[in-house]
Amino acid sequence: MLARQRQAIILEEARRTGAVRVSDLVERLGVSDMTIRRDLDVLAGRGLVEKVYGGATTIGDRSTDEPGFEAKSVQQQEHKEAIAARAAELVKPGSAIGLSAGTTTWTFARALAGVADLTVVTNSVRVADVLHESPQPNRTVILTGGVRTPSDALVGPVAVQSLRSLHLDMVFMGVHGMADGPGFTTPNLTEGETDRALVDAARKLVVLADHTKWGTVGISTIADLADASVVVSDDELPADARRTLSEHVGGLMIAEVPARREEGE
Incomplete structure (x- = not known):
């Protein structure tokens, strides 16, 4: 699975549940915890999630939130x-x-x-x-x-x-x-x-x-x-x-x- 596809799955799960845990994603996606942490770093850098201890949470929706194209x-x-x-x-x-x-x-x-x-x-x-x-x-x-x-x-x-x-x-x-x-x-x-x-x-x-x-x-x-x-x-x-x-x-x-x-x- 490409990193881009993996990140899309992580983001979808975060949006669905409000938060994701590194341990759960490792088991679901069959990759190392370091790979998942790198994926979370990428998503956090794009303003899509907020990293927390052991995982990440979604960014609260506001009427003026405007994510960039990327x-x-x-x-x-x-x-x-x-x-x-x-x-x-x-x-x-x-x-x-x-x-x-x-x-x-x-x-x-x-x-x-x-x-x-x-x-x-x-x-x-x-x-x-x-x-x-x-x-x-x-x-x-x-x-x-x-x-x-x-x-x-x-x-x-x-x-x-x-x-x-x-x-x-x-x-x-x-x-x-x-x-x-x-x-x-x-x-x-x-x-x-x-x-x-x-x-x-x-x-x-x-x-x-x-x-x-x-x-x-x-x-x-x-x-x-x-x-x-x-x-x-x-x-x-x-x-x-x-x-x-x-x-x-x-x-x-x-x-x-x-x-x-x-x-x-």
Whole structure:
């Protein structure tokens, strides 16, 4: 098992239980305690856990917590890949689409490698780089300007102004959290403003969010649940979340995550 995969499992367990013990992880993963401690050092360095004697605990969720791109990139990797593949079914050649910044939309951009004749607007340098690395005939990539956030989004008045004159078929948006009431949220006020401008520029909003986003609330609302034409999530999304989303959004697509089941074998 690669270190990256092992760290993702450790983080998932910490999020599920609130804390992990080195001894338990050694037994579960079949590696030495020094290996586990190094993994915890990496996760702690990325701001994902807090090391304590004998293990680690999760960082308390706050509405303004904003992990960096690298920190988020190790979380729910298989879930994001499954979501990206399912969401790519919605994209037709000749479309003009928008992609918000984030690790889920970055993964989604890679899933668009085989789609030609696209115009893509994004406020993410990383997303733009992915699209440039897999050139297709008649593909145009438009990158907004702006100030870069910890999550590598370009935000602020320059980004907002560049979006106000555009008209897109649909926008694919990653979110920090989603919940009944607050809707789709972000922990960054300025990013929220830019994301709202991106939503306003499109005829349809497609939200890409894995199951861990349900019940998480950031300080700034991007859109209400009812504003989403489609939400694409994974098969670990709780039943209550599925019911609520089905009542509010235009459509709910659930992606199966076969890799998750392989990890438990």
